Amino acid sequence: MTGYVQFIDTAKSFGPVDVVRNTSLGLERNSLVVFLGPSGCGKTTLMRMVGGLDEPSSGSILLGGEKVVRPDRRRGMVFQSYSSFPWLTVKNNIAFGMRYRKDLGATERAERISH
Incomplete structure (x- = not known):
């Protein structure tokens, strides 16, 4: 898989609820990507994991080839309600x-x- 942002078999569960299941996706640098879906489908959870605010339950996320493991000053997130x-x-x-x-x-x- 290639891309500046890479989701590699990424999954996230909250207790018994699987919010993101085995997602593999590569996103190119400087591309515009839209995650569209109903409330509760995992859009915000994916973005929180890219930002290092949540950890995947399994799999990994790479940003520029570096594994995302915690928040970092080099990336930010604009919240819908702050x-x-x-x-x-x-x-x-x-x-x-x-x-x-x-x-x-x-x-x-x-x-x-x-x-």
Whole structure:
């Protein structure tokens, strides 16, 4: 299989519910792709896995030849509905976006949060 984004026998289950089943697909760089289907068919789950926000239950996802295993600053996701996390404090909501930044030390992170 070729492509900048590769789903290789990717599957995702939540408990007994199979949301994505054995998906193999290659998407070329700079292409426009639309996942279309009814609510609950796995579109968002596929995108969350590409973004590293969810892990596949089996199989793997490659992005530029590198296995996606966690969120990374080099890729992003625009959510359909976005807001702060209601279960976090204001301080922790601000800190959340910086948790994967390796270029910020603890002091600079604290300064940005307090600002």
